[in-house]
Amino acid sequence: MLKFLTKRIISAIPVLMIVVMIIFFLMRVVPGDPALMILGKDADPGAVERLRETMGLNDPLLVQFVRYVKDIFTGNWGDSFYNSLPVFQNIVTRLEPTVLIMVFTVLISVVFGVPIGIIGAVRRNSILDYSLMTVSVLGLSIPIFWTSMMLAFYLGAIKGWFPVIGYKPIAEVGFLQSLRYVALPSLALGFQSIASIARYTRSTMLDVLGSDYIRTARAKGLKIGKVRYKHALKNALAPVVTHVGINIASLLGGATVCETVFNINGMGKLAYDSIVRRDYPQVQAVVLVVAIIYVVINILIDIAYKALDPRIELN
Amino acid sequence: MEQKTGKQHKRFGVILRRYGRIIIGGTVLVALIIVAISAPSIAKFDPLKLDPYNVKCYPNAEHLMGTDGFGRDIFSRVVYGTRISLLVGVAVSALSAVLGIILGLLMGYYKKVDMVGMRILEGVSAFPSMLLAMTLAAVLGSGVDKIIIAIGVVSTPSVAKIVRSQALSIREAEHVESAKAMGASDFRIIFTHILPLCMSPLIIRITSGMASAILTEASLSFLGVGISPNIPTWGGVLSEAKQFVIAYPFMVVYPGLAIIVTVLSISILGDGLRDVLDPKLK
Numbered sequence: 001m002l003k004f005l006t007k008r009i010i011s012a013i014p015v016l017m018i019v020v021m022i023i024f025f026l027m028r029v030v031p032g033d034p035a036l037m038i039l040g041k042d043a044d045p046g047a048v049e050r051l052r053e054t055m056g057l058n059d060p061l062l063v064q065f066v067r068y069v070k071d072i073f074t075g076n077w078g079d080s081f082y083n084s085l086p087v088f089q090n091i092v093t094r095l096e097p098t099v100l101i102m103v104f105t106v107l108i109s110v111v112f113g114v115p116i117g118i119i120g121a122v123r124r125n126s127i128l129d130y131s132l133m134t135v136s137v138l139g140l141s142i143p144i145f146w147t148s149m150m151l152a153f154y155l156g157a158i159k160g161w162f163p164v165i166g167y168k169p170i171a172e173v174g175f176l177q178s179l180r181y182v183a184l185p186s187l188a189l190g191f192q193s194i195a196s197i198a199r200y201t202r203s204t205m206l207d208v209l210g211s212d213y214i215r216t217a218r219a220k221g222l223k224i225g226k227v228r229y230k231h232a233l234k235n236a237l238a239p240v241v242t243h244v245g246i247n248i249a250s251l252l253g254g255a256t257v258c259e260t261v262f263n264i265n266g267m268g269k270l271a272y273d274s275i276v277r278r279d280y281p282q283v284q285a286v287v288l289v290v291a292i293i294y295v296v297i298n299i300l301i302d303i304a305y306k307a308l309d310p311r312i313e314l315n
Numbered sequence: 316m317e318q319k320t321g322k323q324h325k326r327f328g329v330i331l332r333r334y335g336r337i338i339i340g341g342t343v344l345v346a347l348i349i350v351a352i353s354a355p356s357i358a359k360f361d362p363l364k365l366d367p368y369n370v371k372c373y374p375n376a377e378h379l380m381g382t383d384g385f386g387r388d389i390f391s392r393v394v395y396g397t398r399i400s401l402l403v404g405v406a407v408s409a410l411s412a413v414l415g416i417i418l419g420l421l422m423g424y425y426k427k428v429d430m431v432g433m434r435i436l437e438g439v440s441a442f443p444s445m446l447l448a449m450t451l452a453a454v455l456g457s458g459v460d461k462i463i464i465a466i467g468v469v470s471t472p473s474v475a476k477i478v479r480s481q482a483l484s485i486r487e488a489e490h491v492e493s494a495k496a497m498g499a500s501d502f503r504i505i506f507t508h509i510l511p512l513c514m515s516p517l518i519i520r521i522t523s524g525m526a527s528a529i530l531t532e533a534s535l536s537f538l539g540v541g542i543s544p545n546i547p548t549w550g551g552v553l554s555e556a557k558q559f560v561i562a563y564p565f566m567v568v569y570p571g572l573a574i575i576v577t578v579l580s581i582s583i584l585g586d587g588l589r590d591v592l593d594p595k596l597k
Contacts, residue, residue, distance in 0.1 A: 018438025026450060137586065141578035143530050145537050146553065146571040149560050157561045164561075246440075253445025257534050261557070271446055272538060275453045283450060291441040 001306070008302055012295050019291040024068050027280050028061065037278060038081055072288070078281040082274070087285035091267060097167045097182055098266035101255050104179070104186035106244060109193035114240065116194070117201025121209060121236075122228060132198065139195025144254045148188040148261040156184060167264040185258035189251060200243045205236040238309060245301040249294050333591065340584025347577055351397040358391035362547040371563055380569040383555055389566060392547040393573045399548045400529050400577060403463055407528035408521050410467030415474025416517070420505050422475065423482020432479075436472045444469045448531055449540050457543045466531050470524050477520050481513040488512075515592035522585035526578045533574050549574050 035051040036043065052058055056067060071077065077088045116136070120129045156164035167181045208214065209232055217227045256268030263269075267286060274282035331338075350357060360378075366386030374381040380389035422432040439447070451465035485491065486509065494508050535541030536550025537557075544551055549570050556566035 014434045015437045015441060018435055019441050022438060022442075026454065029454060137582050138575070138579060141526065141530075141582050142575050143533050143537075143550075143571070143578075145534060145550075146567070146574065149553075149557065149567050150571075153560050153564050153567070249441065249443045250445070251443075253443030256443070256445055256449070257538065260538060272449065272540075275449055275540065278453070287442060287446060287450065290443060290446065291438075294441045294443075 004306055005303065008299055012299055015295060016292065019295075020069060020072065020288065021065075023284050023287050023291075024065055027284055028064075037280075077285050080274075080282045081279045082277050082282065087282045090270060090282060091285060091289055094265055094267045094270045096169055096266075097178075097264050098252075098255055098259070098268055100178065100182045101186050101189065101258065101264075101266065102248070102251060104182055105189045105193055105251055106248075108186060108190035109197050110244065112190075113194040113197030114201050114237070116198040117240075118205055118233065118236075120198065120202040121205035124206065133202070136195035136198045139191050140199075142191070144188055144192060144257050145261050147191055148185065148258050151184045151188055152262065155187075165263045167262075167266070181264070185255070185262050185264065188261075189254045189258055192254065193247065193251060196247065197240065197244065201236065201240050204239045205232065208232045208236040238305065241301060241305060245298045248297050249290075252290050252294070334587065336583050336587030337591065338587075340580045340582070340587060343576065343580035344584060347397055347580070348401060350394060351401050354394050354398055358388070358394040360388035360391040362387060362391040362395045363545070364388075371559065371566075373563075374565055374569075381563070381565050383552070383566055384559060385555075389552065389569060392552050393549065393570050395547045396549040396552060396570070396573065397577075399459060399542060399546060400532065400574070402459065403466065403532040404525040404529045404581070406463045407467045407470060407532075408525045410463060411470040411474050411524060411528075412517070412521050414467070414471040416478050416510065416513075418471065418475040419478025419513075420482050420510060423479040424486060424501065424505055424509065429479070432475075436476060439469075439472050445531065445534065448535060449538070452535055452540045457541065459542055459546070462532055462535060462541050466528050466535075469531075470528060474517070474520055474524065477516050478513050481516060482509050485509045485512050519585060519589045519592060522581060522588055526581040526585065529574070529578055529581070 035048050035055060035057060039048055039051060056064060059067075075088070077086065079085065080087050080090055083090070116132055120132050123129050152164045155161050162183045163181050164184070168178060170178045209228070214227060214232055217231050218224065222231075252268065255266065256272050258264075259266045259269040260272050267290070271283065271286040271290070273279075274286060364387060366382065366388075368386065369378070369382050370386045371384060372378050372382040372386075378388050378390065380393060383389055383392070418432060422429040448465050448469045451468060452462055455461035455465055482505075491504060491508050494504050499508070532541060533548070533550035533553070536548045537554045538550075539554060541550060542548050544555075552570040553567060556563070556570070560567045
């Protein structure tokens, strides 16, 4: 287990290096001079030049890259152009709603998506299967921002069940109240995610149901329900867990859209605002944190996977 | 005689079952393409013309989908929006297909390229594609061509991964070995002996990629980091309608339905193609 753990963590290092490289070079090809952006358009050219020198923007690109990597490791992530606070601090204060939305969405999508997928597979090619799968294609075809607006209109404005805008932290209004604020964005995001998990569960379940050992189990005289839900389901769910992990990245992207529609000050909105404001240190930091979260979650999933199924080898 | 019609009926049923989704999805898509081409004759109004006397009109015979906060005819804007959405969908698919095929084939054929390439692709997939597309769009600036590049680059890795995994297994096939023994060049082997066999999963992936490209473009335009507001796009129309959603829900409903119908028809077409081209995947 320890060997597996170290191997898995080491294999994440090149991925993170690539991530850092992509972010660095993306931000360097951005048009516009960061020094000019800090000082404003009408700044004295001499002052701009001095700031460029102190920021190290005149050094060769490779030197800048090494320094950037060093800064990441020493925790010196720079300050936001927008509010001059350390970028990391800005992220920490915005983390709570995003984490709530993610957890809530994953919960919703697993609780609904997996059973729908199983029903589809078990009742394959029936009317029920066709209608469930049609609804899930629909789920994947509706833009998240549109679902968000429709939910805000119906459940928020007409029914008045949930607040339509903003977010209040747990420390202020308590956990349940905070949940009400993230309910609509999570539902909007969840609708799409349910669809993708249902489709995926259905296809893995069908794969397993068609395999030899299931036929053997049936031939032995085991009850069909036991074969389906004990023998088949266990093996069908393993790939679904990985699928959920890989989906985290697209959920984080969707959270950006949802948080913007519902005006929730989460990390996704921070990313969006920073991109629009051209607040590059902040963009760099958010994207890096998101990528790290993604990599860490996927390591954890692999470990859980390994713990559940000792046959799995790391390749 | 009677028996024959019975058989024909049965055959018709089989065809419908097998190709039904392709027919439905394809028909809607073709209809949308016709709408896009003949937009000027379908739309009664100039999509950009402001009409201060007819602001926020409810849908009526004159304005089928009502008018927006500036009095522009929403139906005309939606009709013109079809052009951008389909253009982005097709162009992004083409771009990501070309880039993805080249990358994927190189990675699948040369082990050394694969080592580096896979790491890069893993790195790219650690970013939410939405966020990456947004950043790229902001870096490149607004414009249809730039949005196409931004979304195209972001959707390349998934195409490359599919081509790579196909190429990896085809590389070991006997017909490739015999081509090698006959002295065929790498270039020839890659493009005439490997690529054609990668086609079915590729076509499936490109169709679903087209659907998601249209969704991504709509989201970017909705967020205002996409195509400039002067060009009518579905995302842009919705973005302007956002503030009126509670008082004038029709402004949000119809343009949204346009996106859903388009993406849905492409997805259904993709599902149909998958069932026909790759019967193993169910």
